[in-house]
Amino acid sequence: MIPDKFDYHRPESVQDAVALLARYGEAARAIAGGHSLIPMMKLRMADVSHLVDLQAIGALKGIAVDGGTITIGAMTTQHELIASEPLARAAPILREAALQIADPQVRYVGTVGGNVANGDPGNDMPGLMQCLDATYVLTGSGGTREVTARDFYEAAYFTARADDELLVAIRFAAPRGGHAYEKQKRKIGDYATAAAAVLIAMEGGTCSAASIAMTNLSDTPVYCADAVDALVGTRLDAAALDAAVAAMQGAIDPQEDNRGPVDFKKHVAGVVLRRAIARAASRA
Numbered sequence: 439m440i441p442d443k444f445d446y447h448r449p450e451s452v453q454d455a456v457a458l459l460a461r462y463g464e465a466a467r468a469i470a471g472g473h474s475l476i477p478m479m480k481l482r483m484a485d486v487s488h489l490v491d492l493q494a495i496g497a498l499k500g501i502a503v504d505g506g507t508i509t510i511g512a513m514t515t516q517h518e519l520i521a522s523e524p525l526a527r528a529a530p531i532l533r534e535a536a537l538q539i540a541d542p543q544v545r546y547v548g549t550v551g552g553n554v555a556n557g558d559p560g561n562d563m564p565g566l567m568q569c570l571d572a573t574y575v576l577t578g579s580g581g582t583r584e585v586t587a588r589d590f591y592e593a594a595y596f597t598a599r600a601d602d603e604l605l606v607a608i609r610f611a612a613p614r615g616g617h618a619y620e621k622q623k624r625k626i627g628d629y630a631t632a633a634a635a636v637l638i639a640m641e642g643g644t645c646s647a648a649s650i651a652m653t654n655l656s657d658t659p660v661y662c663a664d665a666v667d668a669l670v671g672t673r674l675d676a677a678a679l680d681a682a683v684a685a686m687q688g689a690i691d692p693q694e695d696n697r698g699p700v701d702f703k704k705h706v707a708g709v710v711l712r713r714a715i716a717r718a719a720s721r722a
C-alpha cells in the first residue's frame with residue numbers, strides 16, 4: 439500500500455519544528471529516520487496529514503561525553519551510536535544493544551530519538567534507557583522539560599510526550615561496573631522475543647548495585663526494581679538469580695503472538711536475564 443496524501447515540511451530549527459507540530463496538532467507527526475513511521479503510514483495505521491522532517495535540524499545531532507555525563511541528540515543514528523569510540527568507552531552497552539537492532543541498512547537511517555519516542559514495546563532502546571536511568575529532554579511550545587525513561591512509557595505507542603513536543607536529547611550518567619544487552623529473536627533483523635538490559639557493580643565479590651530492564655514482554659518496557667533488590671547485597675549465587683528471575687517474571691506481562699505463547703516468552707525472558715546477569719557480572 440502507499441500512504442495517504444500528506445504535506446511535507448522541512449524546518450531547520452527545533453523552534454520551527456515545534457511551531458509546526460503545535461499548528462497542526464494531531465494531524466502532524468515528526469519524522470526522523472522513517473523506519474517505523476513510514477511502514478505505519480503505508481499500512482494506514484498512522485494517519486498523518488503533515489509530516490515534519492527533522493533531518494535538517496543540526497542541533498538534534500551528535501554525541502557528547504562530558505565527564506561522567508553522556509548526552510545524545512535525538513537525530514543521532516543507531517549507526518553513529520555504534521561508530522562512536524568515546525561512547526563505547528563511556529557506555530559500551532549502547533554499542534552492544536545497537537548492534538542487535540535490525541540490520542545495517544536500518545541502523546544507518548534509524549535514529550535513537552525515533553526508537554525511544556516511538557513507544558513500540560518491540561524497540562530495543564527504551565528498555566536500555568530505563569536500565570541506564572536516562573532522562574529525555576522534550577521541547578514544546580511551553581518550553582523544555584525533562585522526563586525519565588522510567589516514567590515516559592504509558593502503554594503501547596502512548597508516552598508522556600505531548601503532541602507539540604519534540605524529543606531533543608537523551609542524557610544519562612556513564613554506568614559503573616559491568617553491562618550486558620542480551621536479546622533473543624527469531625532471526626537476524628527481527629524484533630526481540632525477549633531482551634534484557636543489565637548493569638551490575640561488584641565490590642569484594644558482592645553485588646553492590648544493579649539495574650535491569652526487559653524489552654517486548656509487556657506493552658511498555660519493564661524496569662524490574664524487585665529483581666534488582668533480589669541481587670543487590672548477594673554474591674549472585676543460585677538462590678539470588680532464581681529470586682531475580684522470579685521477580686522479573688512477576689513484573690512482565692507478555693501476550694501470545696507469532697513470537698510464541700505466554701509461558702514460552704516468560705521462559706525465554708528468564709534465559710536472557712540469566713545470561714545478561716552472568717555476562718554483566720563477568721565484566722564488573
Ligand SMILES: Cc1cc2nc3c(=O)[nH]c(=O)nc-3n(C[C@H](O)[C@H](O)[C@H](O)COP(=O)(O)OP(=O)(O)OC[C@H]3O[C@@H](n4cnc5c(N)ncnc54)[C@H](O)[C@@H]3O)c2cc1C
Nearest residue numbers: 468470471472473474475540548549552553555561562605
Ligand atoms: C526491518 C526493520 C527491522 C527493525 N528491527 C528493529 C529491532 O530489532 N529493534 C528496534 O529497536 N527497532 C527495530 N526497527 C525500528 C528501527 O530501529 C526504527 O528506525 C526506529 O524504531 C525508529 O527510528 P526512526 O528514526 O526511523 O523514527 P521514525 O520512524 O521516523 O519515527 C518513529 C516515531 O517516533 C516519532 N519521533 C521520531 N523522532 C522524534 C523526535 N525527535 N521527537 C518526537 N517524536 C519523534 C515519530 O513521529 C514516529 O511516531 C526495525 C525497523 C525495520 C524497518
